Amino acid sequence: MEIEFQRVGKKYESGQEALSQVSFHLQQGEMAFLTGHSGAGKSTLMKLMMMIERQTSGQILVDGVDLRTLSRRAIPHHRRRVGVVFQNHQLLLDRSVFHNVALPLQVSGADSQQIAKRVRAALDKVGLLDKEKYNPMALSGGEQQRVGIARAVVNKPQLLLADEPTGNLDPKLSAEIMNLFQEFNRVGVTVLVASHDLALVARMRHRVLTLSQGRMVNDGGFA
Numbered sequence: 001m002e003i004e005f006q007r008v009g010k011k012y013e014s015g016q017e018a019l020s021q022v023s024f025h026l027q028q029g030e031m032a033f034l035t036g037h038s039g040a041g042k043s044t045l046m047k048l049m050m051m052i053e054r055q056t057s058g059q060i061l062v063d064g065v066d067l068r069t070l071s072r073r074a075i076p077h078h079r080r081r082v083g084v085v086f087q088n089h090q091l092l093l094d095r096s097v098f099h100n101v102a103l104p105l106q107v108s109g110a111d112s113q114q115i116a117k118r119v120r121a122a123l124d125k126v127g128l129l130d131k132e133k134y135n136p137m138a139l140s141g142g143e144q145q146r147v148g149i150a151r152a153v154v155n156k157p158q159l160l161l162a163d164e165p166t167g168n169l170d171p172k173l174s175a176e177i178m179n180l181f182q183e184f185n186r187v188g189v190t191v192l193v194a195s196h197d198l199a200l201v202a203r204m205r206h207r208v209l210t211l212s213q214g215r216m217v218n219d220g221g222f223a
């Protein structure tokens with residue numbers, strides 16, 4: 001998926017200006033990091049990409065299409081093309097690993113055979129095939145985060161967004177999670193990872209976008 005922001009602004013109804021004049025272009029198949037202090041606008045930028053929030057100025061083009069021109073019916077389709085990973089992984093603790101990963105497929109109405117096949121393929125990619133029957137509470141923090149990643153990729157998204165995906169993990173586990181994102185990127189998925197771990201971001205040697213108080217202050221160089 002190709003993403004282009006053209007002088008995008010987002011002012012919340014509270015009057016808070018979360019993003020201002022943000023422009024950048026993510027090529028199809030590119031991987032980049034998004035850094036910036038707490039409150040700089042990283043989550044807001046990702047919410048605009050998922051159409052959870054709407055920009056108040058500027059244009060967002062996805063594969064050349066202005067998101068504002070999408071009909072209400074086209075929004076679920078757009079969201080299925082975007083996989084999202086959160087820091088607190090938001091797993092359902094009363095369901096097995098399998099069922100957590102299956103959720104996005106059930107929402108989109110796939111049949112159970114198809115679901116089982118896709119869920120196992122996703123769990124295999126994150127190295128958790130043997131844990132499908134476990135309750136997420138019985139897994140380590142790193143494993144829980146990998147379940148969150150499997151759930152994000154089970155729909156085979158063309159864009160993978162991760163908001164502070166390594167926030168609670170130690171450096172070794174963080175590096176493993178980043179390597180997983182890199183593997184998805186290698187097979188053609190566009191990947192954007194928000195992280196304030198500058199040391200980790202620098203080691204990954206990808207493009208770095210930096211937000212400061214809602215403005216894009218750096219684009220391109222390594223952190």
Ligand SMILES: Nc1ncnc2c1ncn2[C@@H]1O[C@H](COP(=O)(O)OP(=O)(O)OP(=O)(O)O)[C@@H](O)[C@H]1O
Nearest residue numbers: 012014016018036037038039040041042043044045
């Ligand atoms: N729903 C909302 N209503 C009003 N203001 C909001 C809302 N969401 C975010 N903001 C404000 O917009 C600004 C940017 O927030 P955002 O969550 O995008 O930053 P962030 O870089 O992701 O920060 P963090 O790393 O702490 O998550 C902040 O000042 C925040 O308080």
